[in-house]
Amino acid sequence: xxxxxxxxxxxxxxxxxxxxxxxxxxxxxxxxxxxxxxxxxxxxxxxxxxxxxxxxxxxxxxxxxxxxxxxxxxxxxxxxxxxxxxxxxxxxxxxxxxxxxxxxxxxxxxxxxxxxxxxxxxxxxxxxxxxxxxxxxxxxxxxxxxx
Numbered sequence: 001x002x003x004x005x006x007x008x009x010x011x012x013x014x015x016x017x018x019x020x021x022x023x024x025x026x027x028x029x030x031x032x033x034x035x036x037x038x039x040x041x042x043x044x045x046x047x048x049x050x051x052x053x054x055x056x057x058x059x060x061x062x063x064x065x066x067x068x069x070x071x072x073x074x075x076x077x078x079x080x081x082x083x084x085x086x087x088x089x090x091x092x093x094x095x096x097x098x099x100x101x102x103x104x105x106x107x108x109x110x111x112x113x114x115x116x117x118x119x120x121x122x123x124x125x126x127x128x129x130x131x132x133x134x135x136x137x138x139x140x141x142x143x144x145x146x147x
Contacts, residue, residue: 021061028105029054043102053105083121
C-alpha cells in the first residue's frame with residue numbers, strides 16, 4: 001500500500017481510538033441486529049437509529065485506521081455525524097422520552113454506555129485536529145521556539 005492510502009503509522013493514541021470505535025461498532029451492531037430481528041415492531045426508530053450508529057462507528061473505525069486526505073475526510077465526516085447524532089438524539093430523548101420507547105446507543109447522551117458515545121467523538125475530533133495541525137507545520141518548525 002502506498003503511504004497515502006496504507007495503514008497509518010502506529011501510535012498508542014490511534015490504536016486506542018480505533019479499538020474503542022471498533023468495540024462500539026460491534027456493540028451497537030450486535031444490539032441493533034438482535035433488536036431488529038426480535039422486536040422491531042416495539043421501537044423501530046430506536047433500533048434503526050442504533051443500526052445507523054453502528055454503521056457510523058464502522059466507517060469511523062476504518063477511516064481512522066488509514067492515512068491520507070480521503071481517509072481524513074471520511075473520518076472527519078463520520079465523527080462529526082456521530083457528534084451531531086449523539087447531541088440531537090440525547091437532547092430529544094430527554095425532552096420527549098416517548099420518541100424513543102427503547103434506548104438507543106445515543107439516548108440520554110449515551111448514558112447506557114457510560115457517556116462514552118458523548119465523549120468519543122470529541123476525543124476523535126480533537127485527535128483529527130491535532131493530526132491536521134501536525135501535518136501543516138513543517139518538521140523543522142515543530143521544534144523551533146516561537147518568537
